[in-house]
Amino acid sequence: MAFAVPNLKDGVTLVSMVAVAAAISIAVGRLRKQALLAERQAGIESLRNTMLSALSHDLRTPLAALVSASTALTQDGVESRIQPQLVRMVASEAYRLNRIVVALFDLTRMQGKALTQGHPLQSIDELIGAALTRLEPQLAGRQVRAEVPEEAPLISCDPILIEQVLVNLVENAVRHAPSSPIEVTAWGRGGEMFIEVADRGPGIPHGDEDRVFQKHYRARSSVGHDGLGLGLTICRAIVTAHGGWIMMRNREGGGAKVIVRLPLRQDVFDGGSP
Amino acid sequence: VTEAASILVIDDEPHARALLQMTLGQEGYCCLRASTGLEGLRAAEASAPHLVILDLGLPDLNGVEVTRRIRERSAVPIIVVSASGQEKDKISALDVGANDYVTKPFSAGEFLARVRVALRPFAAVAEGTPQTGTSTFGDLSIDFDARRVARGGRLVRLTPTEYKLLCVLIGAVGRVLTHQQILRQVWGPRHASEMNYLRVYMKRLRLKVEDEPMRPRYLLNELGVGYRFQSPD
Numbered sequence: 347m348a349f350a351v352p353n354l355k356d357g358v359t360l361v362s363m364v365a366v367a368a369a370i371s372i373a374v375g376r377l378r379k380q381a382l383l384a385e386r387q388a389g390i391e392s393l394r395n396t397m398l399s400a401l402s403h404d405l406r407t408p409l410a411a412l413v414s415a416s417t418a419l420t421q422d423g424v425e426s427r428i429q430p431q432l433v434r435m436v437a438s439e440a441y442r443l444n445r446i447v448v449a450l451f452d453l454t455r456m457q458g459k460a461l462t463q464g465h466p467l468q469s470i471d472e473l474i475g476a477a478l479t480r481l482e483p484q485l486a487g488r489q490v491r492a493e494v495p496e497e498a499p500l501i502s503c504d505p506i507l508i509e510q511v512l513v514n515l516v517e518n519a520v521r522h523a524p525s526s527p528i529e530v531t532a533w534g535r536g537g538e539m540f541i542e543v544a545d546r547g548p549g550i551p552h553g554d555e556d557r558v559f560q561k562h563y564r565a566r567s568s569v570g571h572d573g574l575g576l577g578l579t580i581c582r583a584i585v586t587a588h589g590g591w592i593m594m595r596n597r598e599g600g601g602a603k604v605i606v607r608l609p610l611r612q613d614v615f616d617g618g619s620p
Numbered sequence: 621v622t623e624a625a626s627i628l629v630i631d632d633e634p635h636a637r638a639l640l641q642m643t644l645g646q647e648g649y650c651c652l653r654a655s656t657g658l659e660g661l662r663a664a665e666a667s668a669p670h671l672v673i674l675d676l677g678l679p680d681l682n683g684v685e686v687t688r689r690i691r692e693r694s695a696v697p698i699i700v701v702s703a704s705g706q707e708k709d710k711i712s713a714l715d716v717g718a719n720d721y722v723t724k725p726f727s728a729g730e731f732l733a734r735v736r737v738a739l740r741p742f743a744a745v746a747e748g749t750p751q752t753g754t755s756t757f758g759d760l761s762i763d764f765d766a767r768r769v770a771r772g773g774r775l776v777r778l779t780p781t782e783y784k785l786l787c788v789l790i791g792a793v794g795r796v797l798t799h800q801q802i803l804r805q806v807w808g809p810r811h812a813s814e815m816n817y818l819r820v821y822m823k824r825l826r827l828k829v830e831d832e833p834m835r836p837r838y839l840l841n842e843l844g845v846g847y848r849f850q851s852p853d
Contacts (some may be wrong), residue, residue: 444725451704466799467824468814472841475834479841492834496827500819505844506707 388417393583394453398577401453404446404576408439449580452510456587467500467611468508470532470539475510476505478530484520491529499534502611507584513541514577515604523547526601537610538590544603549596558594581606625739627728628669630660631649633700633728640673643728644735657681664690671738672698672818674708674718686710691717697738713843714798721796721845737794749781751787758836760829762790781806782825789849794841798846822847 413433418424424432454544471494478485478492501508512530517529523545532541550558557563559582578594581604590608597603627649631637634655641651652667654660655677664672669726672690676683698718712723720734735837739790751764759772767783778786788805789797797805803812811817827832840848 440725450706454705467819470818471823471834472819473843475836476841477841478835494834501815509843593637 349391377443379402384501390583390587392581393455393586395581396452398453399444399582400454400576401450405443408446411439412436412443416439443563448510449576452507452580455507456502456583463506465502465503467515469500470494470498470541473505473509474512474530474532474541476509477516480513481520483529484517488520488525490530491527492530494532499539499610501539501608503588503608504584508588510544511581511584511606512541514581515606518577519543519545519547519602520602522607523601534610537612539608541606541608544597544601546597546599549600549602550594555594559592578604579619591595621742623672624648624650626652626667627671627673627735628652628654628660628667629662629673630654630663630678631673631675632656632677633675636675638715638779640731643731647732647735649735656684657686659690660686665693665695667807668694669696671698671700671735673735674698674713675701676706676713677703682709684709684716684832686717687713699734699738707844711798712843714796715800729832740794748831755848757789757790757793757838762786769829776828778825778828781821786829786849789847793849793851796842796846796848800846802846 415432419429419432419436465527470490474492474494477489478490515530516530519526524547526546529544530542532539534540554563559578563578582592585606585608588608590606592604592606594604621842627644629637629644629651631640631653632655637653637655641653644651651661652669653687654663657680660672660674661681662668674683674686676697678686683700683702687700690696690698697720698713700710700713701715701722701724701733702721710723714721719738722731722734726838736752753765753780754761754763756762761770761771762768764787769778769786784806785802788802799818800812803814803818807814808816822839823833825837826839829838830836837852838850840850842848
């Protein structure tokens with residue numbers, strides 16, 4: 347080791363200098379880690395702020411529809427022919443409003459929380475099961491394959507938020523890949539949990555792989571426009587806040603897949619590949 | 621219940637209260653109303669309703685506190701109504717004795733189904749009460765005397781812990797049990813925080829009892845709260 351030590355008087359000085367150097371390197375390491383954490387926190391912060399303003403803005407649309415539809419209903423002489431139409435509008439706009447409010451609450455849950463710590467361990471099959479149950483009406487008649495190896499590890503996460511990620515991903519597949527089967531798989535490997543949601547739809551246009559996570563991104567193939575256009579952005583925010591990572595790719599043989607990677611707690615052992 | 625069951629609705633929001641009264645009234649229930657926690661406590665004592673619907677977001681008293689105080693004096697079933705962001709209160713209310721919950725916004729059908737389950741006289745509640753005879757739910761049958769479980773006529777081999785877990789959940793059929801309540805009843809009070817046990821055993825039990833363990837029909841997961849045994853009939 348080329349280590350020039352000027353005015354070195356004895357071994358004790360060398361030892362103490364080595365100790366100082368070690369202490370400095372530990373401190374530098376800690377600072378670097380803190381900087382990384384701060385950077386991640388700042389990233390989540392700005393992502394959250396962007397979504398917050400977008401969602402608050404979005405609140406106005408269903409609210410306006412609700413006000414006009416419901417006032418029309420209370421007026422005398424409203425044509426009986428359009429009454430059921432107005433009632434349906436009230437119900438669907440109310441649901442839309444609720445989706446926005448749920449998304450806003452998700453953002454609140456993310457606030458300043460260390461999401462990988464302090465949560466009870468969750469089993470990924472339960473989270474997938476809960477998401478599929480919630481989506482049952484949209485999945486009616488659709489072929490869905492869900493597979494998790496028996497020895498898959500438990501993950502430490504906010505169950506409500508990770509279920510929301512799964513709901514958004516499966517909903518996204520339903521919307522963009524009509525009549526395609528949907529596959530949801532999860533497995534543990536190398537200290538991480540991998541979750542994959544895949545379809546056999548049209549896939550994503552070349553070059554859009556990262557843009558899909560940007561707010562209000564809408565694919566050309568998108569069927570209907572009931573989505574908030576924020577589903578995948580919210581997924582990215584939640585996964586990032588858990589110290590994880592998300593990406594979308596085209597599949598061999600057609601279709602798209604989203605892969606989520608979440609860090610496992612150190613005391614949790616790895617479990618099988620799919 | 622032969623006479624019209626009386627249901628006390630404790631909610632500070634006049635519209636929500638009116639809507640619940642309308643929904644319950646249409647089904648022939650007799651509805652009592654209170655707009656604060658204290659008023660609700662007085663009404664619960666004075667009129668002895670068959671069921672209490674309690675909103676967790678009251679202005680004067682915390683819903684968990686209201687639940688606790690009602691439970692000190694009465695075993696009346698309580699359904700708590702919670703909004704997003706009140707998960708902690710919801711679980712605490714269940715832990716101190718509420719019987720079930722609904723999350724706003726809910727459909728009238730979902731709400732009335734919960735009401736019907738809550739009004740059903742309690743079956744053998746697992747804690748202490750021995751279950752006897754045979755019970756059948758869909759293609760699942762449990763012979764409590766022989767401690768034997770069969771699915772579609774075929775014997776299902778359960779370990780003693782798996783069997784106990786199933787019995788605890790069946791003892792509360794249709795109602796949610798919190799993780800803590802299940803852990804305490806199956807593994808004992810010292811293991812009330814050992815969530816891993818519960819996850820692992822629930823997974824094994826589902827593999828043996830469900831056709832599609834990931835889309836269970838019987839052993840339903842109530843995310844972040846606990847589990848509910850659902851009878852398919």
